[in-house]
Amino acid sequence: MSDKIYEIAVVDDETEILGMIQKYLGKVGKYKVTTFSNPVVAVDSVEKGKYDLILLDIMMPQMTGLEALEKIIEKNPSQKVCMMTAYSTLDKVLKSHKEGATNYVMKPFSSLQALETKIKNILDS
Template identity: 60%
Template sequence: MDTKYKIAIVDDESEILNMLSRFLQRSGKYEIVTFLNPLTALSTIDSTYDAVLLDIMMPQMGGLEVLEKLIEKNPEQKVIMMTAYSTLDRVLKSHKVGATHYLMKPFNSLDAVEKKLQDVLQS
């Protein structure tokens, strides 16, 4: 069997975690690990993860701060930022810090999320 991509999803909304996790696992291409708490995610995510889907707005710690710490630990980490509250400033800052891509919530379609993930994994 082909190697699965190891993907972390970090979001403070369990509905988002469950929806993305179930959808992505259906294809059989991904091993999904979800985190409701960004602090737990930071202590767990290491270079064995192929990509991270990361929410920007979380109560315990902001996504941009999590992104900075992930990139410090692993400069090659591929991170897709997710947010319902996009501003040009946030987009630019997340790219400057090291985000690979950006997704707007609510998602247009879960297929679009997977396509973005595939693009990131193959880049």
């Protein structure tokens, strides 16, 4: 990874998760993090090239992560998206891959360092 500051959007209805990720990645110094607790607002904010990566929760009340993913990829087919879920089922993981997700990560995270490593790997790919 270069000295570039990466733009990351985090979409999750759990404000604790949003705060934790934003605080940790902000301290790393390589990331500018924008958080969204509502996936509808997040989808509306997506423009081509705006975010280097979107971390997107699968289970949210306003719109599922899979629905949001579909709309995000429609707007920007090359957008890198990493799905986050505490309720991983094989069919949801396969569907998210089919819909254009770059990767996925399980919640709760084993550690925030592990999440950052996953992010680095996605951004480097």
